[in-house]
Amino acid sequence: MQKLTQPFVKLSTANAELITRFAQSQDMVDLVNTSAQKYMELAQKTFGGAAASGAQADLIRSLTENYSTFAREHAESLMGMAAEAQARMSQQVADVTKIVNPAGSS
Structure with missing residues (x-):
């Protein structure tokens, strides 16, 4: 069961670490750290500024890499489980x- 949940x-x-790094x-x-007096102005510019920042580009690239790694590892774990099931089925047969x-005659 751990093989199945490990990619998750x-x-x-990995995503929690990336989001923490982005936030920091x-x-x-x-x-x-900008002044509280300009809060409303900054709130309006936040999305535009964040979208153009290197930090957000790194976040998006890294999240994409994480999901690619997840998909690969999850597929590998499913393939491993299928191979194990096939081996068990062959042994049971x-x-x-x-x-x-019991005599082995046909």
Whole structure:
């Protein structure tokens, strides 16, 4: 079960780290440290400024990489589970065959 959930855990952890890094980036720190008197003006400009910032570009690129890694790891875990199921099924068929035909004659 851990193989199935591990990609989800890694994705959540990686995204939390990215969002924290984005929130603590110099661009965001400078924005937060501006005077309270200009709060309304900054609130109106925040999205335009953030969209043009290197911090947001890095966030989007890194989130995309995280989702790509997640998709790959999740697919790998599903393929591993399918391979295990196929191996178990083959073993069960072989076991049943031995029980049904113990002498091994056709």
